[in-house]
Amino acid sequence: MPIRRLCAGIAVVCLLCGCSAVHDPERLAASLREQYASSTEIQTKVAIQADSGEEYTDYVVQLSYQIGEAPRAEITVEEPESIAGITATYDAENNTLTYEDTVLQTLLPERGGLTPVDAGPAILHSLTTEEPEAIWTEGELLVLQYQEETEECTVVRELYLNLSDGILTGARVFCNGTQTIVCRFSEFQRT
Numbered sequence: 001m002p003i004r005r006l007c008a009g010i011a012v013v014c015l016l017c018g019c020s021a022v023h024d025p026e027r028l029a030a031s032l033r034e035q036y037a038s039s040t041e042i043q044t045k046v047a048i049q050a051d052s053g054e055e056y057t058d059y060v061v062q063l064s065y066q067i068g069e070a071p072r073a074e075i076t077v078e079e080p081e082s083i084a085g086i087t088a089t090y091d092a093e094n095n096t097l098t099y100e101d102t103v104l105q106t107l108l109p110e111r112g113g114l115t116p117v118d119a120g121p122a123i124l125h126s127l128t129t130e131e132p133e134a135i136w137t138e139g140e141l142l143v144l145q146y147q148e149e150t151e152e153c154t155v156v157r158e159l160y161l162n163l164s165d166g167i168l169t170g171a172r173v174f175c176n177g178t179q180t181i182v183c184r185f186s187e188f189q190r191t
Contacts, residue, residue, distance in 0.1 A: 040067055042124055043191075061076060062078060065124045071121070071129075113173060114153075119171075119183060122157070126157050143159070144158070144161070
C-alpha cells in the first residue's frame with residue numbers, strides 16, 4: 001500500500017512540474033513573438049468565414065506575408081470559384097490594396113483587419129509586432145489576445161497557436177464584441 005501511494009505521489013509531482021514548465025504561457029508567447037518577428041516571410045492558406053451581419057461568406061486565400069519595416073502581403077483568392085485567381089497586394093503601412101495597377105485606399109476601414117481581404121495580414125501583423133493584451137491556454141492551444149481602439153470599433157483579435165510547435169492554426173476577430181471574422185490557417189510555412 002505505501003509503495004502505491006509513493007508511486008502515485010511521484011507521478012502527480014512529475015505531471016505538475018512538467019505541465020508548468022511546458023505551459024508557461026507568458027514565456028512561450030514572448031519566445032514565439034521573437035521567432036515570428038525574426039522571420040522574413042510567412043506563407044499560409046487561410047480559410048476565412050466573414051459575417052457581415054446579414055450573411056456569412058466563405059473564402060479561401062493563399063497568403064504570402066512579408067515581415068519587415070514595411071510589411072506587405074500578397075493575397076490570391078482560391079475560393080469562391082467565381083473570383084478564384086484574383087491576386088492583390090496589401091500594404092499594411094498605408095492600408096492600401098493594389099489589384100493589377102489600381103490602388104484602392106477608401107474601401108478598407110481606417111484600421112485594417114476587419115474585412116476578408118486584410119484579416120490575414122492584420123492577424124500576422126499582430127503576431128509579429130504587437131504585445132498581446134491577454135495570454136492563456138485552451139487544451140493544446142496557446143491563445144494570444146490583441147485589442148485596439150479604432151474610430152469604427154474596439155477590435156479584438158484572438159490568435160490560436162499549437163503549444164507543441166507554435167504554429168498559428170486559427171484566429172477570431174471581433175468588432176465591439178461581435179465576431180466578424182473566423183480564420184483557419186493551414187500549410188503554414190515561416191522563413
